[in-house]
Amino acid sequence: MKVIIDQDKCVASGQCVLAAPEVFDQREEDGIVVLLAENPPQDAAEAIREAAALCPALAIALEE
Template sequence: MRVTVDQDKCVGSGQCVLAAERVFDQRDEDGIVVLLDAEPSADQHDDVRQAALVCPALAIELAE
């Protein structure tokens, strides 16, 4: 799985961090997504898919 994020689309909702905190974080100053792990291990995949599904800005793309 390869994860990409679109920081221009991100609205700083933090829903991705709630779903997969080992893969996503937010910048302190404006809450925009920070990708911690672009190729998460298999045990993270379900959480990352959940993050992509609930992202209200559609800012997370997955290539599997």
């Protein structure tokens, strides 16, 4: 699974960090999403799909 984030769309709601904290983090200066693992381990897949579904700004895309 490849994770693609769009920092311009992100509204810093933090939903992805709550859903998959090992994959997503937030920039210190403005809370905008940063990716900790572009190709995360397979066992994180479900949490990442949940993060993508929860993102209110539709800023997370997945290539499976």
